[in-house]
Amino acid sequence: MGQIHLVRHGQASFGSANYDQLSTLGYEQSRLLGQWYASRKQTFQRVIVGGMERHQQTADACLAELPKTLLPKGEWQHDPGFAEFDHHQVMLRHCPEFGDLAMFKQMLARHEQPQRALEHMFRAAVQRWMSGWHDDDYSETWPAFRRRTIAALERLDGEHSKQSTIVFTSGGVIATLMQHLLGLQDYQVMEMMWTLVNGSVTKLLQRPGEFSVSYLNNYAHLEWLGPPGTVTYR
Structure with missing residues (x-):
C-alpha cells in the first residue's frame, strides 16, 4: 500500500505586493515539518511540487531537514495540476x-x-x-479547477502506487480532493479551506486505482516543535 502526503504550503505573504512567497513564519513551519519527518525517519520515493513559488519554497525548506538517504535520488517532479486556483x-x-x-x-x-x-x-x-x-x-471555472486537481491526483496512480509520495500544494487543492474522495458538497469545500493549517499534512492511502483518506489536516508537529503562534490558517 502506498502513501501520499498532501502538504499545505507554509504561511504566505498576504498583504504584500507578491502573495506567492512564504513569510518568515512560513519558512519556519516548513522546517518544523521537515524535522518531524526526519525524527520519524520517513522516506519518500517521489516528491511532487505544485505550480506555485510558495510550493517550491515549502518543499525546499522542509526537505532540507531530511537526510538525503530518505529522499529520492532523481529530480523532483513539478505538476501544475496541484497549483491553487x-x-x-x-x-x-x-x-x-x-x-x-x-x-x-x-x-x-x-x-x-x-x-x-x-x-x-x-x-x-x-x-x-x-x-x-x-x-x-x-x-478557470470551479468545475475546471476541480477536474484539474482530480486529474493531478490520478496521475499519481499506476506503477508507483506502492510508494511513498509527498506533494506540496495548497488548501484549495486539498479541500477539493477531499470533496472528491469523501463525497462532500461544494459549500463544505469552502468551509474546509478555512480550517486547513499552514504546513499541515493530509495523508492518503493508495492502492492501484484507489485512494482513501488516512488523516486530514494534521499539524501536531507544529504544536509539538513550534512556539505559541506557529499554527496559522492564512
Missing part, C-alpha cells in the same frame, strides 16, 4: 477594491473585526466563483 482573480471579481491593496486595507480597517470581514468577503467571492452563474468572468 487564482484567489486574486476570484476576490477581484467580487470586490474590485482588492485590485488596490492600500485601498483594500483601508476598507478592512473600517471594520470592527478586519479579519472577520476579510473572511466574509472571501467566502462570498468563492461562492460567486463556485455558483457557475459568472463563469465568463474567470480564467
Whole structure:
C-alpha cells in the first residue's frame, strides 16, 4: 500500500505586493515539518511540487531537514495540476477594491473585526466563483479547477502506487480532493479551506486505482516543535 502526503504550503505573504512567497513564519513551519519527518525517519520515493513559488519554497525548506538517504535520488517532479486556483482573480471579481491593496486595507480597517470581514468577503467571492452563474468572468471555472486537481491526483496512480509520495500544494487543492474522495458538497469545500493549517499534512492511502483518506489536516508537529503562534490558517 502506498502513501501520499498532501502538504499545505507554509504561511504566505498576504498583504504584500507578491502573495506567492512564504513569510518568515512560513519558512519556519516548513522546517518544523521537515524535522518531524526526519525524527520519524520517513522516506519518500517521489516528491511532487505544485505550480506555485510558495510550493517550491515549502518543499525546499522542509526537505532540507531530511537526510538525503530518505529522499529520492532523481529530480523532483513539478505538476501544475496541484497549483491553487487564482484567489486574486476570484476576490477581484467580487470586490474590485482588492485590485488596490492600500485601498483594500483601508476598507478592512473600517471594520470592527478586519479579519472577520476579510473572511466574509472571501467566502462570498468563492461562492460567486463556485455558483457557475459568472463563469465568463474567470480564467478557470470551479468545475475546471476541480477536474484539474482530480486529474493531478490520478496521475499519481499506476506503477508507483506502492510508494511513498509527498506533494506540496495548497488548501484549495486539498479541500477539493477531499470533496472528491469523501463525497462532500461544494459549500463544505469552502468551509474546509478555512480550517486547513499552514504546513499541515493530509495523508492518503493508495492502492492501484484507489485512494482513501488516512488523516486530514494534521499539524501536531507544529504544536509539538513550534512556539505559541506557529499554527496559522492564512
